[in-house]
Amino acid sequence: MKPNNLPSYLDQSEAVKARFDRINQRETILEVRKLGKRFLSAQGEVEALRGIDFSVRRREFVCVIGPSGCGKSTLIRILAGLESHSAGDVLLDGKPVTGPGQDRGMVFQGYSLFPWLTVKKNVMFGPQMNGRDKDEAERDALLWLDLVGLTKFADAYPHQLSGGMRQRVAIARALVNQPRILLMDEPFGALDAQTRSKMQSHLIDIWKNIDVTVLFITHDLDEAIYLADRILVLKAHPGEVQEVIEVPVPRPRSPGQFNTPEFLATKARLEELIHPEPEPEPEDEQAVKPHLIRLTDVADNVE
Amino acid sequence: MSTTSKWLGSVDGDARKRTLLGIGSFLLPLLVWCLVSYVPFVWHPKVHVIDPGGVDYFQVDMLVDKTMFADEVANMEREHLAVPTGKSANPIYLPAPDQVARAFYNGFVNPPQSKDVPSMPASLWHSIQIIFWGFLISSIVGVPLGILSGTYTLMGRLSEPFIEFFRYLPAPAFGALAVAILGIYDGPKIAIIVIGTLFQQVLIIANTTRKLEVTLIEAARTLGTRNIKLLSKVVVPGILPDLYRDQRILLGWAWTYLIVAELIGTSSGITWFITQQARYQHFDNVYAAIMTIGIIGFGTDLILARLGRRLFPWDRTQDRR
Numbered sequence: 001m002k003p004n005n006l007p008s009y010l011d012q013s014e015a016v017k018a019r020f021d022r023i024n025q026r027e028t029i030l031e032v033r034k035l036g037k038r039f040l041s042a043q044g045e046v047e048a049l050r051g052i053d054f055s056v057r058r059r060e061f062v063c064v065i066g067p068s069g070c071g072k073s074t075l076i077r078i079l080a081g082l083e084s085h086s087a088g089d090v091l092l093d094g095k096p097v098t099g100p101g102q103d104r105g106m107v108f109q110g111y112s113l114f115p116w117l118t119v120k121k122n123v124m125f126g127p128q129m130n131g132r133d134k135d136e137a138e139r140d141a142l143l144w145l146d147l148v149g150l151t152k153f154a155d156a157y158p159h160q161l162s163g164g165m166r167q168r169v170a171i172a173r174a175l176v177n178q179p180r181i182l183l184m185d186e187p188f189g190a191l192d193a194q195t196r197s198k199m200q201s202h203l204i205d206i207w208k209n210i211d212v213t214v215l216f217i218t219h220d221l222d223e224a225i226y227l228a229d230r231i232l233v234l235k236a237h238p239g240e241v242q243e244v245i246e247v248p249v250p251r252p253r254s255p256g257q258f259n260t261p262e263f264l265a266t267k268a269r270l271e272e273l274i275h276p277e278p279e280p281e282p283e284d285e286q287a288v289k290p291h292l293i294r295l296t297d298v299a300d301n302v303e
Numbered sequence: 304m305s306t307t308s309k310w311l312g313s314v315d316g317d318a319r320k321r322t323l324l325g326i327g328s329f330l331l332p333l334l335v336w337c338l339v340s341y342v343p344f345v346w347h348p349k350v351h352v353i354d355p356g357g358v359d360y361f362q363v364d365m366l367v368d369k370t371m372f373a374d375e376v377a378n379m380e381r382e383h384l385a386v387p388t389g390k391s392a393n394p395i396y397l398p399a400p401d402q403v404a405r406a407f408y409n410g411f412v413n414p415p416q417s418k419d420v421p422s423m424p425a426s427l428w429h430s431i432q433i434i435f436w437g438f439l440i441s442s443i444v445g446v447p448l449g450i451l452s453g454t455y456t457l458m459g460r461l462s463e464p465f466i467e468f469f470r471y472l473p474a475p476a477f478g479a480l481a482v483a484i485l486g487i488y489d490g491p492k493i494a495i496i497v498i499g500t501l502f503q504q505v506l507i508i509a510n511t512t513r514k515l516e517v518t519l520i521e522a523a524r525t526l527g528t529r530n531i532k533l534l535s536k537v538v539v540p541g542i543l544p545d546l547y548r549d550q551r552i553l554l555g556w557a558w559t560y561l562i563v564a565e566l567i568g569t570s571s572g573i574t575w576f577i578t579q580q581a582r583y584q585h586f587d588n589v590y591a592a593i594m595t596i597g598i599i600g601f602g603t604d605l606i607l608a609r610l611g612r613r614l615f616p617w618d619r620t621q622d623r624r
Contacts, residue, residue: 082521101527102525104525105525106521106522114519114523114540115618116541116617125526129536157616177526177527
């Protein structure tokens with residue numbers, strides 16, 4: 001489809017506009033102001049992030065997208081309190097973030113479940129760390145396992161589960177702490193296409209039913225548009241906010257919307273932002289020069 | 304994982320073949336030993352005198368070189384005296400498997416009652432106690448120190464360079480010092496085992512601790528885990544299967560220091576038994592004792608491995624063996 005017969009991604013239907021108005025009425029959960037991050041590497045000082053400014057409203061679904069090396073993982077790690085920042089502020093409910101805490105749940109790409117604990121005990125881990133007694137933690141854990149559909153696997157070990165199931169456990173484990181915001185670092189990146197789309201719908205269902213705000217990092221454009229209210233587009237070297245896109249695709253969302261004009265218009269815009277021109281290949285890739293010689297019969301063609 | 308196991312050549316469904324090969328790996332050396340012992344023309348450089356005949360210095364049950372025996376047979380024939388008889392035999396230091404098996408059986412079933420002659424079970428029991436205390440003391444210090452060094456960079460940088468240096472000092476070199484400080488009985492022996500094990504233990508366990516996935520610690524931190532709980536609820540359980548494996552290897556290490564340790568001060572335990580028996584040329588007993596050490600060490604490790612599979616059902620690395 002040619003981009004020129006598409007509507008502008010800025011055009012919003014009445015319903016979508018009204019929805020954004022409602023979102024903007026809500027209180028701000030997360031505020032990031034002039035956030036910068038520099039660190040020393042073997043190549044000298046690197047500026048990973050510069051002047052990042054954005055805020056997330058309560059129960060908003062925000063996706064962060066950008067080319068590799070744009071610092072999206074650094075950003076979410078700073079928000080989680082796993083890394084320090086060198087400039088600006090991160091405010092959660094108006095209070096500065098100083099380290100990891102249970103008010104921010106995090107779901108990692110690699111699941112990072114505790115292999116020595118059963119599924120149920122993995123989910124109980126957070127509440128127990130925060131001083132809840134065992135019975136209470138267990139009750140909560142079972143509730144959340146039911147919510148992600150894994151009650152049957154409560155006593156299984158993580159290694160006995162599939163990737164999608166593990167990520168469900170990780171989501172339950174993060175949500176049982178009732179965080180103000182759920183930070184997700186490419187959580188479905190390692191899943192196959194079918195499981196991934198199932199998990200996306202499941203995540204939307206969870207988000208609809210629970211008072212939780214989501215900040216979701218991805219490099220998959222379709223995933224970002226399908227999930228997000230707003231998309232934060234970063235650019236690389238240094239990581240800066242390029243644009244914040246209000247997704248014009250109406251809710252409730254369904255996989256059937258992937259070919260609607262709003263969806264395609266948004267995707268076209270994202271592609272324009274993220275792949276403006278073919279980037280020069282990095283040096284180590286240039287060094288790879290395959291030298292193919294014919295190793296099979298000359299007449300034995302496959303194409 | 305499936306690709307790695309393919310490359311590492313692990314055979315999944317073939318447990319029977321594996322057991323057979325395992326038994327074979329023990330039968331093969333035994334077969335060689337039997338060949339050397341029972342087939343007269345394989346080695347047998349000596350002759351076991353049965354009847355000395357006219358040779359005045361031959362005695363019954365004496366072992367003489369084959370060439371010397373042949374010379375004497377020729378001498379006697381020339382002088383028309385009684386010809387000595389004998390059968391070819393191996394040197395005294397290579398008893399046959401059945402002799403060792405008999406010594407092994409007798410060692411446990413009819414141990415000597417007198418106080419001056421060491422009995423095998425009592426000697427072994429003493430040695431096991433030395434190993435136990437040595438390994439326990441080493442672990443009480445080494446395991447926590449290793450975990451702390453692996454977890455906290457500061458701690459690791461402070462302790463490891465010195466330990467790295469110290470582990471090159473051969474433990475037996477401290478023998479005389481240990482006797483001067485701890486007396487001549489069990490103290491210095493335990494100390495040698497501790498010195499031999501502890502420094503390796505700290506480094507190995509620190510390394511194991513460092514290999515714990517960082518994201519597990521990060522995940523725990525985002526779930527509200529802090530300080531000491533990070534250590535006790537994440538680091539320790541996370542490395543436990545590997546720590547257990549390390550300890551198994553280190554226990555084997557401790558056994559290798561046993562003989563040297565027991566020579567220090569008053570000789571004791573299985574080492575005393577072995578040296579005494581060797582002095583009386585009871586080499587069947589010597590072999591039986593050496594093999595018992597092997598059987599105990601190997602047996603303990605097998606049991607511990609089996610126990611490990613029970614204790615850590617989530618541990619995936621065990622599937623590859």
